[in-house]
Amino acid sequence: xxxxxxxxxxxxxxxxxxxxxxxxxxxxxxxxxxxxxxxxxxxxxxxxxxxxxxxxxxxxxxxxxxxxxxxxxxxxxxxxxxxxxxxxxxxxxxxxxxxxxxxxxxxxxxxxxxxxxxxxxxxxxxxxxxxxxxxxxxxxxxxxxxxxxxxxxxxxxxxxxxxxxxxxxxxxxxxxxxxxxxxxxxxxxxxxxxxxxxxxxxxxxxxxxxxxxxxxxxxxxxxxxxxxxxxxxxxxxxxxxxxxxxxxxxxxxxxxxxxxxxxxxxxxxxxxxxxxxxxxxxxxxxxxxxxxxxxxxxxxxxxxxxxxxxxxxxxxxxxxxxxxxxxxxxxxxxxxxxxxxxxxxxxxxxxx
Ligand SMILES: [Zn+2]
Numbered sequence: 001x002x003x004x005x006x007x008x009x010x011x012x013x014x015x016x017x018x019x020x021x022x023x024x025x026x027x028x029x030x031x032x033x034x035x036x037x038x039x040x041x042x043x044x045x046x047x048x049x050x051x052x053x054x055x056x057x058x059x060x061x062x063x064x065x066x067x068x069x070x071x072x073x074x075x076x077x078x079x080x081x082x083x084x085x086x087x088x089x090x091x092x093x094x095x096x097x098x099x100x101x102x103x104x105x106x107x108x109x110x111x112x113x114x115x116x117x118x119x120x121x122x123x124x125x126x127x128x129x130x131x132x133x134x135x136x137x138x139x140x141x142x143x144x145x146x147x148x149x150x151x152x153x154x155x156x157x158x159x160x161x162x163x164x165x166x167x168x169x170x171x172x173x174x175x176x177x178x179x180x181x182x183x184x185x186x187x188x189x190x191x192x193x194x195x196x197x198x199x200x201x202x203x204x205x206x207x208x209x210x211x212x213x214x215x216x217x218x219x220x221x222x223x224x225x226x227x228x229x230x231x232x233x234x235x236x237x238x239x240x241x242x243x244x245x246x247x248x249x250x251x252x253x254x255x256x257x258x259x260x261x262x263x264x265x266x267x268x269x270x271x272x273x274x275x276x277x278x279x280x281x282x283x284x285x286x287x288x289x290x291x292x293x294x295x296x297x298x299x300x301x302x303x304x305x306x307x308x309x310x311x312x313x314x315x316x317x318x319x320x321x322x323x324x325x326x327x328x329x330x331x332x333x334x335x336x337x338x339x340x341x342x343x344x345x346x347x348x349x350x351x352x
Contacts, residue, residue: 011111011150011151011176012068012111012150012151012176012178012208012209013176013208013235015067015111016209016235016296016297019296019316020291020295020296020297020298020316021067021068021111021296021297021298022065022066022067022068022298022299022309022312022313022316023066023067023068023070023113023153023178023239023297023298023299024061024064024066024068024070024299024300024304024306024309025070025213025239025299025300025301025302025304026241026242026300026301026302026303026304026305027044027054027057027070027072027074028042028044028074028075028302029270029302029303029304030057030304030305031044031046031053031054031057031072032271034053034057036049036050036053036054039270039271041075041080041083041084042075042080043075043076043080043081043083043084043086044072044073044074044075044076044093044097045084045086045093046072047072047073047076047093047096047097047100048089048092048093048096051096051100054072054097054100055100055103055104058072058100058101058103058104058105059104059107060306060322061306061309062104062105062107062108062110062321063108063306063310063320063321063322064306064307064309064310064313064320064322065309065310065312065313065314065318065320065322065323066110066299066309066313067110067111068110068111068112068113068299069101069102069104069105069110069111069112069113070101070113070115070153071094071097071098071100071101071112071113071114071115071144071149072097072100072101072115073093073094073097073098073114073115073116073140073144074115074117074155074156075117076090076093076094076097076140077090077116077117077119077136077140078090078136078139079119079120079121079136080120081093090139091139091143094140094143094144095143095146095147098112098114098143098144098147098148098149099147101113102147102148108321111150111151112148112149112150113149113150113151113152113153113178114140114141114143114144114145114147114149114151114152114153114175115144115152115153115154115155116136116137116140116141116152116153116154116155116166116169117154117155117156117157118155118156118157118158118162118182119133119136119162121133122159122161122162122165124159124161124162124190124191130161130165133162133165134165134168134169137154137165137166137169137170138169141166141169141170141172141173142173144173144175145173145174145175149175150175150176151175151176151177151178151208152170152173152175152176152177152178153177153178153179153180154166154167154170154177154178154179154180155178155179155180155181155182155213155214155239156180156182156213156214156215156301157179157180157181157182158181158182158183158184158189158190159189159190159191160181160189160191160193160198160201160202161191163179163181163198163202164201164202164205166179167179167202167205167206167207168205171205171206176208176209177206177207177208177209178207178208178209178210178237178297179202179207179209179210179211180210180211180212180213180214180237180239181195181198181199181202181210181211181212181213182212182213182214182215183195183212183215183216183221183224184215184251184253185250185251185254187224187250194227195212195224195227195228196227196228196230196231196232197231199211199228199231199232199236200231200232203232203233203234207234208234208235209234209235209236209237209296209297210228210232210234210235210236210237211225211228211236211237211238211239211295211297212224212225212228212237212238212239212240213237213238213239213240213299213301214239214240214241214301214302215241215251215252215253216240216241216245216250216251216252217240217241217242217243217244217245217252217278218240218245218278218282218283218285218286219244219245219246220245220246220247220250220251221238221240221245222238222240222286222289222290222293225238225290225293225295226293229293229294229295235296235297236293236294236295236296236297237295237296237297237298237299238290238295238297238298238299239298239299239300239301240286240300240301241300241301241302241303241304242277242278242283242300242301242302242303242304242305242308243255243273243276243277243278243302243303244276244277244278244282252269252270252273252276252302252303253269254269255268255269255273255276256268257272257273257275257276259275260272260275270302273303277303278303278308280307280308280310280311281311283300283308283311283312283315284311284312284314284315285315287311287312287315287316288315291315291316298312298316299312300312306322310322310323310326314326333345334346334348334349335349
């Protein structure tokens, strides 16, 4: 069990009452790029095989201003572990992931969140499927509670009925629940509810925070947030993918890259999205727009890197440790403006 004296000083709800809370995400994509996750199955095996890589990313996100260390248990569920033949590692992977998150959270007074997600085997309206998925949530939530997390995030779920199963498991554990739905091209849950209707149901069932994560980028998530904010009175979350989705290509699964002739199977998702990524300034704009709508739980999902998170924090007026190294173009060798930069350099690069 954990040492109670080592838990964060204030809880999620108190922090949300005081102002926005940042939760950096996107561990699967960032660690895939770094060579510690296999694209396709996307199982967080790095937790056991390369814990140093997971700790490093947690720490980068902490320095960048994340208030939450989200345990890297996304897809560390029974169905995924079975898919790669490692069901026996399920409990150890979950418990270790939470301990890694806690190790770094304690370096900066961050909260530790457990994480459950889309089962990929849920069939709406089938009681046997609901029973099996509920058991998957129960075991992960149980380990998270046992390891002393501050709250639990259930996310990237596109059936509100499946999200309600996760919420019920978290409610029974007595912890605050953050429930993030994933909305695909059609701006509805897979049962056909609007995101606002779905979030209202989740609020009524006891979620502390309701909103959206993944699949949609800033431009196509933002329009859905207003109706959610109007429909619920609890806190609202928004964690878009860091890609330039648009009206024609509203999800990162649908994005094309006309400038690239070598896309695998003609598709940018998920391993050739690099050229379609949001820059830090676009994340800052999203942050301010979402905050102005009244969204209090903010983050970035797939595609996020530490510079996005720092930009989010700075857009909220903060100076996290990584801001020590935020851009200072006044001292750039050719574009700088301080007297030490030779005027000839500035003249040389004009028009280049
Ligand atoms: Zn994502």
